[in-house]
Amino acid sequence: MATMRDQLAWQTEGSCRFEDPELFFPAGEGKAMQPQIARAKAVCVLCPVREQCLRWALDTGTGGIVGGTTENERRKMRRQEQRAAAASATDEASEDAPPDDAFYPVAVERVLAGQAAAVAS
Numbered sequence: 001m002a003t004m005r006d007q008l009a010w011q012t013e014g015s016c017r018f019e020d021p022e023l024f025f026p027a028g029e030g031k032a033m034q035p036q037i038a039r040a041k042a043v044c045v046l047c048p049v050r051e052q053c054l055r056w057a058l059d060t061g062t063g064g065i066v067g068g069t070t071e072n073e074r075r076k077m078r079r080q081e082q083r084a085a086a087a088s089a090t091d092e093a094s095e096d097a098p099p100d101d102a103f104y105p106v107a108v109e110r111v112l113a114g115q116a117a118a119v120a121s
Contacts, residue, residue, distance in 0.1 A: 044068035
């Protein structure tokens, strides 16, 4: 059985390991936080373990900028996942209904595609 340390070994490959951890926990409110959020997300954009990081953040509910997303963005993703799971549960007889765990890969792909488009522009 894999230990917690083994399960989180991917973190040693994160681009954030070279940054001040405070960067990923913006202080302030509203627009004042935007420059710091943008800098933190910029670190995540090219990170080789961004997808694992985002999945971990979605699964654990961790705070800060993680996997290139804010806490609010991840809350929205979880709500969408819950709605998709509820819709799936009410229509279990349908073969077209996605499995309960089908949302996260789709949500992760959307976030990653959006970040890639932002970098390209």
